[in-house]
Amino acid sequence: MSNTILVTGATGNVGSQVVQQLVASGIMPRVAVRSMNKAESLKKAGAEPVEMDLERPETVQSALTGVEKVFLVSPFVPNMVELTAILIETAKRANVQQIVKLSALAQPGIALSKWHSEMENAITSSGISFTFLRPNGFMQNFVNAMAETIKSDKAFYLNAGDGKVSFVDTRDIASVAVAALITSGHEGQSYTITGAEALSHAESASILSQVLGRTINYVDVPEDVVRQGMQGAGMPEPTVNALLELYASYKAGQAATVSPVVEQVTGKQPISFEQFAKDYAEVWQ
Numbered sequence: 412m413s414n415t416i417l418v419t420g421a422t423g424n425v426g427s428q429v430v431q432q433l434v435a436s437g438i439m440p441r442v443a444v445r446s447m448n449k450a451e452s453l454k455k456a457g458a459e460p461v462e463m464d465l466e467r468p469e470t471v472q473s474a475l476t477g478v479e480k481v482f483l484v485s486p487f488v489p490n491m492v493e494l495t496a497i498l499i500e501t502a503k504r505a506n507v508q509q510i511v512k513l514s515a516l517a518q519p520g521i522a523l524s525k526w527h528s529e530m531e532n533a534i535t536s537s538g539i540s541f542t543f544l545r546p547n548g549f550m551q552n553f554v555n556a557m558a559e560t561i562k563s564d565k566a567f568y569l570n571a572g573d574g575k576v577s578f579v580d581t582r583d584i585a586s587v588a589v590a591a592l593i594t595s596g597h598e599g600q601s602y603t604i605t606g607a608e609a610l611s612h613a614e615s616a617s618i619l620s621q622v623l624g625r626t627i628n629y630v631d632v633p634e635d636v637v638r639q640g641m642q643g644a645g646m647p648e649p650t651v652n653a654l655l656e657l658y659a660s661y662k663a664g665q666a667a668t669v670s671p672v673v674e675q676v677t678g679k680q681p682i683s684f685e686q687f688a689k690d691y692a693e694v695w696q
């Protein structure tokens with residue numbers, strides 16, 4: 412049987428790290444890209460690009476042909492459950508042996524958790540062996556979602572109150588994913604993945620300030636302000652509502668849980684927020 416690993420979401424936060432770490436382990440993964448324009452750098456990095464757009468099922472079928480294992484990233488779009496179902500059904504037909512799925516921290520009563528849980532159930536029902544990765548909020552959100560105002564206003568804006576969040580570095584999530592893909596003993600496991608400590612957004616701002624040598628403020632703003640900002644950025648309404656629910660859960664302290672999984676699976680301490688800030692410092696300059 413082929414031992415090809417397909418990495419989806421290969422240009423994204425976690426998938427790009429999974430690709431790097433697989434290549435560093437001597438494995439050439441097949442990597443799914445929506446546009447072959449993005450393929451060149453992945454090819455140079457040692458991967459085998461293949462075109463795959465979940466909105467075009469025929470590309471999913473060809474991408475999965477001959478694949479043994481899939482690292483599955485569900486793009487955060489309103490039809491993520493339906494798109495993921497297409498991949499799971501196609502994987503079943505293609506005789507894929509294992510899916511390592513990027514999910515999210517399970518939290519009661521929020522849409523994001525419900526959607527990820529539906530996708531996990533579809534995998535379980537398919538009979539394909541699985542490992543579910545359920546990370547908390549990414550440290551890299553401070554890069555992708557907040558860098559602009561950190562640079563322009565020396566501040567970032569959210570409605571998360573004083574709630575603590577055990578942010579996790581995507582490099583650690585990728586390390587757990589790679590272990591699940593290339594070593595045994597992770598089949599049937601659901602891993603809650605967090606950093607080593609829970610921090611409020613004000614505490615994160617204080618660490619960023621120390622590392623960058625200038626004051627960065629966290630501004631706790633009303634939910635309506637955050638809603639308007641996301642709508643203004645063109646985000647679809649279901650996505651806006653799901654994120655506002657998530658931030659409300661942060662505020663309520665529901666994302667403060669700390670899990671030992673990174674160390675248990677990788678043998679390494681999770682990357683601290685301070686180390687993350689040092690590693691990405693130039694992004695906020």
Ligand SMILES: NC(=O)c1ccc[n+]([C@@H]2O[C@H](COP(=O)([O-])OP(=O)(O)OC[C@H]3O[C@@H](n4cnc5c(N)ncnc54)[C@H](OP(=O)(O)O)[C@@H]3O)[C@@H](O)[C@H]2O)c1
Pocket residue numbers: 419420421422423424425426444445446449463464465466484485486487513514515516523546547548549552
């Ligand atoms: N951000 C967080 O704090 C957090 C926390 C826990 C869980 N999560 C979960 O993580 C997942 C997102 O992972 P991420 O942040 O690593 O991804 P990301 O950076 O948002 O990137 C999304 C990836 O999906 C690809 N993609 C988008 N639409 C596609 C389509 N129609 N067909 C095929 N590929 C498509 C993108 O490719 P292109 O380059 O072509 O756009 C990109 O590689 C979501 O399921 C989210 O719920 C996020």
